[in-house]
Each structure stands twice: as C-alpha cells, then as structure tokens.
Amino acid sequence: xxxxSTIAVLAAFLAASVSAPAAGKINVIAxxxxxxxxxxxxxxxxxxxxxxxxxxxxxxxVEPKPxxxxxxxxxxxxxxxxxxxxIGWLPPLITQSRNxxxxxxxxxxxxxxxxxxxxxxxxxxVTRAMGDVHPLGNPHYWLDPENGRRMAKALADKFSSMDxxxxxxxxxxxxEFDKKLADAEKNWQAKMAPFKxxxxxxxxRSWPNFCERFGLDVVDYVxxxxxxxxTPNHTLDVINLMKREGIKLILVEPYFDLRAPNxxxxxxxxxxxxxxxxxxxxxxxxSYFQLFDYDINLLVNAxxxxx
Ligand SMILES: [Zn+2]
Numbered sequence: 001x002x003x004x005s006t007i008a009v010l011a012a013f014l015a016a017s018v019s020a021p022a023a024g025k026i027n028v029i030a031x032x033x034x035x036x037x038x039x040x041x042x043x044x045x046x047x048x049x050x051x052x053x054x055x056x057x058x059x060x061x062v063e064p065k066p067x068x069x070x071x072x073x074x075x076x077x078x079x080x081x082x083x084x085x086x087i088g089w090l091p092p093l094i095t096q097s098r099n100x101x102x103x104x105x106x107x108x109x110x111x112x113x114x115x116x117x118x119x120x121x122x123x124x125x126v127t128r129a130m131g132d133v134h135p136l137g138n139p140h141y142w143l144d145p146e147n148g149r150r151m152a153k154a155l156a157d158k159f160s161s162m163d164x165x166x167x168x169x170x171x172x173x174x175x176e177f178d179k180k181l182a183d184a185e186k187n188w189q190a191k192m193a194p195f196k197x198x199x200x201x202x203x204x205r206s207w208p209n210f211c212e213r214f215g216l217d218v219v220d221y222v223x224x225x226x227x228x229x230x231t232p233n234h235t236l237d238v239i240n241l242m243k244r245e246g247i248k249l250i251l252v253e254p255y256f257d258l259r260a261p262n263x264x265x266x267x268x269x270x271x272x273x274x275x276x277x278x279x280x281x282x283x284x285x286x287s288y289f290q291l292f293d294y295d296i297n298l299l300v301n302a303x304x305x306x307x
Pocket of ligand 1: 060134139140204205206
C-alpha cells in the first residue's frame with residue numbers, strides 16, 4: 001500500500017513536470033505567427049514559442065479566448081507587433097493574465113516595432129475622417145525581410161539578456177538566420193526584378209514595406225479608407241484608374257470579402273491575387289522564409305499571366 005502510494009505520487013510528479021513549461025527554457029508568447037516564427041529561428045530549442053493570433057486571421061480583429069489568458073499567464077516574454085495593430089484585443093488579455101512579467105513597460109513586454117523601419121507615419125493630426133488609420137505608422141512592417149532581420153537581432157539580444165548562459169546559442173542561430181536570409185533575399189529580388197515598377201492595387205494597406213522592398217508601386221486600395229469596406233463610388237474610381245493606367249493585379253489579404261475585388265478584376269480584365277500576409281496563412285507556410293517564397297511565387301505567376 002505504502003509503495004503504491006509512493007508510486008502514485010511519483011507518477012503525478014513526473015506528469016506535472018512533463019506538462020509544465022520545460023525547465024530552463026524561455027517561454028515566449030507572440031501576438032502573431034510571424035513574430036513567433038522569427039523567435040523560433042533565433043531561440044531554437046532554448047525557448048518555447050506559441051502565438052495567439054493565427055496567420056489566416058485578420059490581426060486587427062482577433063476574438064479573445066480564455067485560452068489566450070492561460071498562455072499569457074505562463075509567459076516569460078510577450079512579443080507584440082505594436083503600432084496599435086492589436087489594440088482591439090490584446091491589452092485586456094494582458095491585464096487579465098495578471099502576469100507582472102509581461103505588462104506594458106515590464107522587461108518581458110517587447111514591442112517589436114521599436115526595432116523596425118516603419119512607413120506611413122502620419123504627418124499632422126489624425127482624425128476619424130481618415131478612417132481606421134494606424135496613427136503611429138503602418139504596423140504591417142514584418143513583410144519586409146530587412147525588418148525580419150532587425151527583429152531577429154533584437155530577439156537574440158533579448159534572449160541573451162534573459163539567459164546569459166545560453167547567449168552563444170542565440171548568437172550562433174542569429175548569424176545562421178542572417179546568412180540564410182541574405183541568400184533568400186538575393187533569390188527573391190532576382191525573381192521580382194523583371195516586374196520592378198509595376199503598379200498594383202491592394203485591398204488594405206498591408207503591403208507598403210513589402211512593395212517598397214520588392215519594387216512594386218501601390219497606387220490605390222480597394223478600401224476607400226483604411227478599415228472602411230468598399231463603396232460603389234470608390235470601386236468605380238479604382239476601375240477607372242486601373243483602365244487608364246493598364247493596371248492588372250489586385251492583391252487581397254485572405255480575410256477580406258472577394259466580391260469587390262472580383263468585380264474590379266472582371267471589369268478591367270485583371271486578376272485577383274490572394275497574397276498571404278502572415279506565416280500560417282495557409283498550411284504550407286510554416287516559416288518566415290516560406291512566407292516570402294509563397295507570396296513571391298504567386299506574384300511572379302500572376303504577372304506572367306496578365307502580360
Ligand atoms: Zn492594417
């Protein structure tokens with residue numbers, strides 16, 4: 001009897017130690033799958049990483065779930081996109097987690113926008129009339145691989161400050177990521193080179209960093225203003241603009257209604273391209289590299305098809 005209860009206690013102890021976050025590893029929770037993917041590259045087996053939003057979801061609007069609070073309760077480090085992208089859903093979850101380590105301003109709260117090149121920072125006053133504009137600049141900055149590199153470096157430094165004994169591992173993994181990214185960028189630039197300067201329409205302002213890096217010119221949006229659904233008048237303006245300038249491609253994020261883009265494409269003899277803004281947008285995109293591979297292949301095929 002005594003032996004049996006000892007075994008039971010031992011079994012319970014083993015089970016608990018298996019399900020608890022692995023000892024010695026930094027437990028990272030990322031707001032989005034893109035940040036999680038970069039954290040995995042740099043953290044390797046020295047960290048555990050989970051994301052809150054899924055890559056196929058609109059990151060401006062994520063439905064809060066109790067399971068998110070549980071994840072945040074156990075986090076050592078929280079990565080946010082910042083620039084108010086998650087303002088509609090993340091702040092109450094952080095508060096409700098009551099995890100002092102990851103509250104804004106604490107050492108475990110890491111706003112990744114601070115390390116990146118940010119575009120479209122509004123000049124002057126931001127008013128409601130401008131739509132749901134991001135008043136601190138465009139938060140879709142992870143779609144420039146140079147910003148991916150900046151985030152990876154910042155994470156290597158941060159992880160090292162949290163786990164000094166593991167610093168060599170983080171440094172080695174960062175330098176491997178840096179090299180792999182440099183090679184990939186050469187390849188992506190070569191693929192996009194024939195289409196430099198091409199004009200495109202995008203649904204939302206998700207692609208300024210991507211388009212600047214890969215030489216595309218975004219001339220208008222399906223949304224009349226950021227966050228505002230298409231209107232017949234604005235749709236007509238877009239159609240006229242595309243006809244006038246011979247623009248053929250409309251790039252759409254996977255979580256938007258395709259009716260307006262399809263109508264525009266039909267009227268101008270163009271094509272809708274559902275481009276993935278995030279890792280996890282589709283099953284085959286499981287890494288930061290695959291995100292660009294996927295989008296660039298899609299774009300190259302679409303450009304070749306329309307002309
Ligand atoms: Zn946005």
